[in-house]
Amino acid sequence: MNPDRDYFCSYEKVDNLDDNNRRSLLVSVMFTQYRPGSAYPQFAAAKIFTRRNESNEAEVNFLRQAGNCHPNVVKFYYDVDLSDQSYAIFMELCNKGSLAGIIYNNRHDPTTWTKDETLSMFIIITEAFTSLHSASIAHRDVKPHNIFVNQHNEIRIGDFGESKVRIENKLLHLGRLNTCPHFWKEC
Numbered sequence: 001m002n003p004d005r006d007y008f009c010s011y012e013k014v015d016n017l018d019d020n021n022r023r024s025l026l027v028s029v030m031f032t033q034y035r036p037g038s039a040y041p042q043f044a045a046a047k048i049f050t051r052r053n054e055s056n057e058a059e060v061n062f063l064r065q066a067g068n069c070h071p072n073v074v075k076f077y078y079d080v081d082l083s084d085q086s087y088a089i090f091m092e093l094c095n096k097g098s099l100a101g102i103i104y105n106n107r108h109d110p111t112t113w114t115k116d117e118t119l120s121m122f123i124i125i126t127e128a129f130t131s132l133h134s135a136s137i138a139h140r141d142v143k144p145h146n147i148f149v150n151q152h153n154e155i156r157i158g159d160f161g162e163s164k165v166r167i168e169n170k171l172l173h174l175g176r177l178n179t180c181p182h183f184w185k186e187c
Contacts (some may be wrong), residue, residue: 007033007040008090015099017045024056028093041051044077044090052087060089062137066157070131072124074148074158084139094148094156103144124155132157 011029018026025048034042049056063076075092082088096102106112112122125147133137139146139157146159 004078005080007031008080008088009082011044011046013046014043016144025080028095041077041092042102043093045074045093047089047091048082049087049089050085052081056087056089063091064087065135066132069135069137070128070157072128072155072157073132074156091158092156093148094150094158096149096151096153097150098145099147100144100154102149121155125157126158130154 008031010033011031014028014030016025016027026044027048028043029046030042030043034040045082047056060076060079063074064123065083066073067076077090077092079087102112129139129142146157148156148158149158
């Protein structure tokens with residue numbers, strides 16, 4: 001019996017977070033076995049795939065490694081085969097959404113962030129990517145859609161499905177190619 005597996009398999013779906021991805025479904029979940037004071041999270045984001053494969057296992061490995069690089073990287077909790085047909089990655093829930101969504105929803109409100117707040121966010125994002133690069137991780141899909149905000153208004157870098165690792169000055173690609181025709185070339 002695996003207590004981690006039992007805990008992470010006991011969830012209820014709360015809401016869809018993203019329904020534009022054909023490879024996976026991103027939902028927010030609440031764990032039914034949660035107890036206050038527990039080391040486990042009460043809520044999480046679950047990225048559910050139709051099957052386990054090399055690409056989503058690579059994303060899990062990048063999440064594990066990246067989470068140790070900087071506090072502003074989405075925290076990885078657990079991955080598990082839910083059935084023969086589905087596989088899930090549980091990670092920190094950033095329930096305020098992506099930076100892209102926040103910018104779009106507040107596009108007519110120039111007071112959403114002050115110049116100092118915007119500069120502070122830019123510095124945090126830059127420091128997080130500097131830490132990732134120091135650990136030889138290239139995100140490869142940097143865009144406002146992959147920068148998230150949690151309930152404490154803290155910035156988090158997420159979605160490592162396109163990441164590469166640098167080994168001895170060679171780049172190894174462990175995900176599918178970029179999701180946008182114009183991506184930031186980190187390498």
